[in-house]
Amino acid sequence: MVSKYNRNRSNITSLQPTYNICKFCAKRNDPSTKFKIYYSITNSYNEDLYDINQCFICRGLFTLINKIVKDIIYITTIRNKYEFRSYFLGSSIPASLFDNEDHFRSIFKIRGRENIKSAFNKQIRDISKKKLKKLLQPIKPDLMINLSILDNFEILIDLKPRSYYLIMRYTKKKFMTQNIKYLNSDKSESKEHIDEYSNHKISIETIVKKKLLEVTDSKDIKFTWIGAEDPNSLVLGKGRFFIAEIIAPQKRRINTNQVFKEDGIIFRIEEKRESIKKFNVNYISKIRAYVQTLSPITSQKLSLLRQLNNTVVTYRYKSKIVQKKIYKICAKKLDEYHFVVTFLADGGLFIKQFIEKQMFASNSLVSHMDNNCACIKFDILGIYLKKDRIDDF
Ligand SMILES: [Zn+2]
Structure with missing residues (x-):
């Protein structure tokens, strides 16, 4: 041992x-x-x-x-x-x-x-x-x-x-392209006119970005725009909705409901979120559509549209079944063959499909009207986050 x-x-x-x-x-x-x-x-x-x-x-x-x-x-x-x-x-x-x-x-x-x-x-x-x-x-x-x-x-x-996200809206007072890369092909604007804007690099993104960089003290900002603007549609009401991803920020305490007025556009921060599922922001659109019918409209048929309140529209898109809810709908007869319909629906609803019943849409406006309908024009009156109060309809 x-x-x-x-x-x-x-x-x-x-x-x-x-x-x-x-x-x-x-x-x-x-x-x-x-x-x-x-x-x-x-x-x-x-x-x-x-x-x-x-x-x-x-x-x-x-x-x-x-x-x-x-x-x-x-x-x-x-x-x-x-x-x-x-x-x-x-x-x-x-x-x-x-x-x-x-x-x-x-x-x-x-x-x-x-x-x-x-x-x-x-x-x-x-x-x-x-x-x-x-x-x-x-x-x-x-x-x-x-x-x-x-x-x-x-x-x-x-x-x-860590990045965070701001859910924002803007309204614009003067003509401006949303993003230099996607110049608006508005026919009323001449080519030269658009080039002029492009040359000056005036776009909503650059204006908003400049302000947000200042407010958040961040390294960069990435934008996602919600709900495509139809060239024939107006964006009225509370304004167009977008998401700003704030990259490498120093400031995280953000005062929501701040309103900024810069270079003819008004924008506000509505909500701050720590994370966001890309392209999966739930919003509700308020839409006004002008509809033409094949046979004369009866008030009785028009009032049947109320049955669409709180119903779900189903249609097929690219082999997927899409479901969108209609929250509230009301219609007003303009003349024998025309009426205007205003409704609140889940964002991303294919409006023409809903009205004209193309591509196997169930529960469409047509099926309630018992009349062939054509959507002449529609406007987006407002876009709301799902949590918004929407009782101002
Ligand atoms: Zn040691």
């Missing part, structure tokens, strides 16, 4: 008389202080002693944590003014530190202990949470902080604020 003990002991001592290990690396690798006689705890907090005394495993990484947290606070709150309620922090550390730890562990046959990176992350998350006083949240944090610690211990801090 005695000889075996001596052999083991001499193996270790012959390899390394003493290691300098910081208290973090010692606690992590040797919590029961079994090997305490083979290493000393460094005090690398004293910068003069730092070089000669530095930890064999982490080379002083753990003593940098307070400084890194101070830098993070400086960058997020003083140099920039990031608004965030939650954050998360990830890091990459020099590969040589893993090698050091592997070496130390192989000598003392240490297995199954937490590794240096995971311990470092845990420690810096704990300290930063206390100092920043924000919620540490791994999934969808407002701000993602990525630390890179290079081989020479230079520290890079990269901040990635």
